[in-house]
Amino acid sequence: MSKAAQHTSDTDAILATANTLRWEIGDNIHDTLVESIYTDAQRIASRSVTEPDSKPKFSMDRQLDRLITSRWFGFPLMFLMLAVVFWLTVEGANVPSAMIASFLVDTVHPWLRAAFSSLGSPWWFTGLMVDGVWLAMAWVISVMLPPMAIFFPLFTLLEDFGYLPRVAFNMDSLFRRAGAHGKQSLSMVMGFGCNAAGVVATRIIDSPRERLIAIITNNFSLCNGRWPTQILIASIFFGALVPSHLAGLITAGAVVTVAMLGIFFTLAVSWGLSNTVLKGEASAFSLELPPYRPPQLWQTLYTSLIDRTAIVLWRAIIFAAPAGAVIWLVSNIHIGQLSLAEHFIAASDPFGILLGLNGVILLAYIIAIPANEIVIPTVLMLTVLSAKLAGVGDGAGVMFELDDASGVADVLRAGGWTMLTGLNLMLFSLLHNPCSTTIYTIYKETKSVKWTAVASVLPVIMGLVICFLVAQVYRLLA
Amino acid sequence: MTQTHAANCEDCPVHNLGNLKKLGINMAEFDFVVALAGNPNTGKSTVFNALTGLRQHTGNWPGKTVTRAEGGFDYGDKRFKLVDLPGTYSLLSTSTDEEVARDFILFGQPDVTVIVVDATRLERNLNLVLQVLEITDRAVLCLNLMDEAKRHGIVVDPRGLARDLGIPVVAAAARQEEGIPELLKYIYEVANGTYVCRPHRLERTAPQLERALTALTGRITAAFPDIPNARWIALRLLEGDQKIIDAVRSGELGSLIRRTPVRQNEQHLIAGTV
Numbered sequence: 181m182s183k184a185a186q187h188t189s190d191t192d193a194i195l196a197t198a199n200t201l202r203w204e205i206g207d208n209i210h211d212t213l214v215e216s217i218y219t220d221a222q223r224i225a226s227r228s229v230t231e232p233d234s235k236p237k238f239s240m241d242r243q244l245d246r247l248i249t250s251r252w253f254g255f256p257l258m259f260l261m262l263a264v265v266f267w268l269t270v271e272g273a274n275v276p277s278a279m280i281a282s283f284l285v286d287t288v289h290p291w292l293r294a295a296f297s298s299l300g301s302p303w304w305f306t307g308l309m310v311d312g313v314w315l316a317m318a319w320v321i322s323v324m325l326p327p328m329a330i331f332f333p334l335f336t337l338l339e340d341f342g343y344l345p346r347v348a349f350n351m352d353s354l355f356r357r358a359g360a361h362g363k364q365s366l367s368m369v370m371g372f373g374c375n376a377a378g379v380v381a382t383r384i385i386d387s388p389r390e391r392l393i394a395i396i397t398n399n400f401s402l403c404n405g406r407w408p409t410q411i412l413i414a415s416i417f418f419g420a421l422v423p424s425h426l427a428g429l430i431t432a433g434a435v436v437t438v439a440m441l442g443i444f445f446t447l448a449v450s451w452g453l454s455n456t457v458l459k460g461e462a463s464a465f466s467l468e469l470p471p472y473r474p475p476q477l478w479q480t481l482y483t484s485l486i487d488r489t490a491i492v493l494w495r496a497i498i499f500a501a502p503a504g505a506v507i508w509l510v511s512n513i514h515i516g517q518l519s520l521a522e523h524f525i526a527a528s529d530p531f532g533i534l535l536g537l538n539g540v541i542l543l544a545y546i547i548a549i550p551a552n553e554i555v556i557p558t559v560l561m562l563t564v565l566s567a568k569l570a571g572v573g574d575g576a577g578v579m580f581e582l583d584d585a586s587g588v589a590d591v592l593r594a595g596g597w598t599m600l601t602g603l604n605l606m607l608f609s610l611l612h613n614p615c616s617t618t619i620y621t622i623y624k625e626t627k628s629v630k631w632t633a634v635a636s637v638l639p640v641i642m643g644l645v646i647c648f649l650v651a652q653v654y655r656l657l658a
Numbered sequence: 659m660t661q662t663h664a665a666n667c668e669d670c671p672v673h674n675l676g677n678l679k680k681l682g683i684n685m686a687e688f689d690f691v692v693a694l695a696g697n698p699n700t701g702k703s704t705v706f707n708a709l710t711g712l713r714q715h716t717g718n719w720p721g722k723t724v725t726r727a728e729g730g731f732d733y734g735d736k737r738f739k740l741v742d743l744p745g746t747y748s749l750l751s752t753s754t755d756e757e758v759a760r761d762f763i764l765f766g767q768p769d770v771t772v773i774v775v776d777a778t779r780l781e782r783n784l785n786l787v788l789q790v791l792e793i794t795d796r797a798v799l800c801l802n803l804m805d806e807a808k809r810h811g812i813v814v815d816p817r818g819l820a821r822d823l824g825i826p827v828v829a830a831a832a833r834q835e836e837g838i839p840e841l842l843k844y845i846y847e848v849a850n851g852t853y854v855c856r857p858h859r860l861e862r863t864a865p866q867l868e869r870a871l872t873a874l875t876g877r878i879t880a881a882f883p884d885i886p887n888a889r890w891i892a893l894r895l896l897e898g899d900q901k902i903i904d905a906v907r908s909g910e911l912g913s914l915i916r917r918t919p920v921r922q923n924e925q926h927l928i929a930g931t932v
Contacts, residue, residue, distance in 0.1 A: 190881035191906050197877050198895035198903075201870040209897055212867055214750075216860045217788050224858070225781035228818040232811030386755075470699040471778075471806070476833065 241472055245346070249469075254350045261343070262369070263436070265334050270407060273326035280325065281581070284318035308508050311578045316504025316554055319579060320496050323553035327404045328489045331373040336484040340475035344369075349469065356462045358447045359454025360397075361390035368394070368446055371401030372439075375618040376495065378403075379625055387463045393450050395622055396635045399614040400445040402438065405552035406609050410435045412556060413609075416589045417602030434606070442610050445642070495617045499550035507547050507558060508577035511565055519576060525566045535644060536604040536651030540566060540595065545608070550616045555609070557581050560588065563595035600654045604647045611643030688730060688739040690849040693762055695790055696774035697783050698745035701802045704832040705774050706742045709842070733842045736849070741768070747782075749789040761901075763793050764887075765910070769849045771797045772841070777807035777814050777829070787823065791857040792890040797825045798844045805831040824856035859889065870896060882911070 247253055292314055296306040338344055344366055352362030363384050371378030375398050382394040402410065414434040419427035454460060510520040518526070521543060529539035544558040557579035564573040572591055573580050582588050592601075613636045614622070623632040696702040710729030729740050743762055744755035763771055771794050775783035780801075790797060801816055820827035826844040830837025847853035874892035878885065885891065891911065894902040905911045 191909065191911075194874070194877050194881060194906060195895070195903060197874055198892070201874055202896050202898060205864075205867050205870045205896065209867060209893075210750075212864050213860075213893065213897075217785050220788055220858070220860055221781055221784035224819070224822045225784055227822060228815040229780050230813040230815075468699060 244472060245469060248343070248346045249349050254346075258347055258350060261338070262372070265331065265338070266372070266407070268334060269327050269331045269404070270411065272330045276326040277322050280322035281318070284322055285315065289314060289318065304512070307512060307577060308505055311575075312504040312506075312508030313501045314504070315557075315579050316500045316507065316551075317497050319554045319557055319581075320500040320551045321493070323408060324405060324496055324551070325489070325493055327407070328374060328493065329485065331404060332377070332484040332489050333481050335370065335373060336480045337475045337477075340473065340480055342470050342472045345469050354447060355450065358451040359460070359462050360393045360447075360450040361385045361387060361462065364390065364394040364397075364446075364450070367398060368401050368443070371398045371403060373404055375399055375401065375403045375614050376621040379618060379621045382625070387460075389454075389458050389460045390463060392626065392631060393453050393458055395625060396453065396631070396638065397446045397449050399618065399635065399639050400442045400449065400610070402442050402610055403552065403615075405615065407435070409552065409556050409609050410438055410606055412588065413602050413606055414438075416592065417599050420589070438606050438610050441607075445611070449638070449642075495620070496551050496553075496615075499616045499620075500554065503547060503550035503554065504579075507554075507561075507579065510543075510547065511561070511577035519565070521562060522566050525562065534651065535647040536600045536654065537608060537647060538596065538601060541601075541605055541608070545612055549613065552609070552615055554579060556588075560591055563591055567595045569594055600651060600658075603654070604650055607650060608643045608647055611639050611646060613637070613640045687737060689736040690769040691739045691741065691766070692845055692849070693766065693768035693771045694740060694742045694774065695759055695763065695771055695786070696745055696800075697747055697776065697779075697786055700745070700774045700776040700783065701832050702742065702745055702774045705772070705800055705802060705830070705838075705841075706740065708832045708835050708838045710740055731842075733846050736846065738845065738849070741766075746786065748786055749793070757901075760793070763790060765905075768794070769796060770845050772800055772845060773797055774800045774802050774832075777801050777804050778810055778812055780814060788858065788860060791823065791825070792860065792893075793887050795855050795857045795886050796848050797855060797857065798841065798848055799823060799825055799827045800832075800837070800841055801827055801829045802832050802837075804829045804836070805834065823858045826853060826855075867896075885911070 248257060289310065292310045293306060296310055297303075301309075347369065348362050348365050351365030355362050355364050364382070366384065367378045367381040370381040378398040378401060379395050382391050382398070385391040385394055411431065415427065415431040418434045419431035422430050454462075510524070513520050515523060524543050525539035527539070528542045532538040532540075532542045540559055540562045544555050544562055548555045548558050560581065561573060561577070561579045563569070565576055569591065572582075572587075582591070613619070619632060619636050622635050623629070626632060694702055694706055706729065710731050728742070731738050731740060741762065743759040746756045746759050749756055749760040749763070762768070771790055773787050773790055775787060787797075787799060799819070801814060801819070804814070807814060814829070816827040816829045826848065828837050828841045828844060830841060832838065844853065848855060871889060871892050874895060875889045878888040878891055882888070891902060891906070895906070902911075
């Protein structure tokens, strides 16, 4: 008999024996096995472990858990915690953002311009590279870097401490009722920092169906790039309605309302998806609430800066550079008397007005797809360009920001903005396509053009429909 | 080196290299492969970082190791590849994570499996340890979070535990890098065969099952005399584990015979092929 044949007959014999024996021993073998594992584990542990004489002092953890996951305090505590994180992020980022902006925009930008022209670069090349590409990158870095460098480490500290699994525990029933996975609450919260990071964070969800739901709905978490837009517009159009000592409160209230609306849409769309195209039961998962542990401060700083901030920022810069070029080109290529941008704004304005927005906003959202951070500078530049305002801004294709909100308000009102425009811009900022960094990340995570398209187009359609409805109601009432 | 020709292709180390490659492990430039197993939340990733110096994100959150981490380290004159397995409570293959971990220990045949356990929850953690020891006979136990245990007044006796389990036990507090040098030393000794483990194997009580197991184990050891976990294979076959049945049928199992001086052979083989 050859060696191979011998081998086959051996394995066949083994399998045949196994089959016969399996019938003889009945089907409780699994239980027997588990039982013997537990028995041995218990016996070995009891021989080498000496428990303390007094009652174990886990009570501190237990007390904390009782509070954090309590029916009454759990949710308010969670919102309070998030509010504090956001407040620290927004407040803490102001100063460094202004510093980076003043360096990159006020110092480096003129210097680059001078350097380019002294090297004999033609005006259009200087404009394209310095006013377009450089400024877009400068805005993205100065608006995006400080909040991310604050938000991600804070978030990671909460994670290290052991708070996040409790958030998942609290939110689980809401998400389960929406047919989604409880851990989606975590990727959702991560999305408040950055949707691209939130999409990556959905990896903690095993079931492909529930993971897709989490990916598609992540965009409804208002990301860092959109918070400044929300805060600025809210303070101009809502904060200004009330006496100045209440303005801050009203502004904050309006922004938090939009963020809550985002959570509502997350749940509603999750429910919609799991009852239509992504049908299925919410999968059960066991979640161990780990003991609270003091966070490892330095390691947290290091990893969250390297893993999250740097990677996300790098991608954003890569995508912002070409966008800067496009912004400059559409404002500087003329057909007849008007630039491409002005043609588009004029053509799309009626449609924009119908939606309670305007042509400038539509164009800004199209060319600012790479990064939500450059929406406001683009809107300002385009408003000045199309409304032919004199004495503001730095010229066609040069994005700018104004130091105080009242300056911005003047520009916007001159551009024909009303309270409805402000309200709908806030809604549209929540409900529009993800930025191209996020779209690319969704594609990398799902490897599916179809689902990437769904995740990109669905929010825009929702945004257009909701803006349209709000505009009709507003006009009926006003 | 005088290797007799009796060794057929199944004992050949290249075979195992192929298996590792299939699991996505590139073993070029490494002498030994070390798997890192453990329950979620035992500080497995922290141990991983302490061993490799990598700064993998280590959150206090079960299941946060979302991509399999790999790293390397040198000890003595050898180079080790460290593979972080998903954190699991058991290896009974009820979830993808458990299957990934089990398949790696079974088919990847790591030279050493380091099992990280939480010293404050030893009994529950031992469930996984005992299951790992059914599959492999080359393991080191890292009794982690000893600092937390001390804080809670729990005393664990590493030597008694080592005696009962038949493998080296290292008391550690990986966050403070305590115990990491000893862990490295034991990994080295188990990998190169200086420390021979006598792993604890489960004692089963049901006599009927015992008879069936003995019979089947006998058949398996007759066919594959050098297989290190015949009894466990027998148990899986009796349970009707399709993956193991397939592995027996395809002969893949036969290729998993413990190769003791393998890595040295490998050096020759690699040198020979160039």
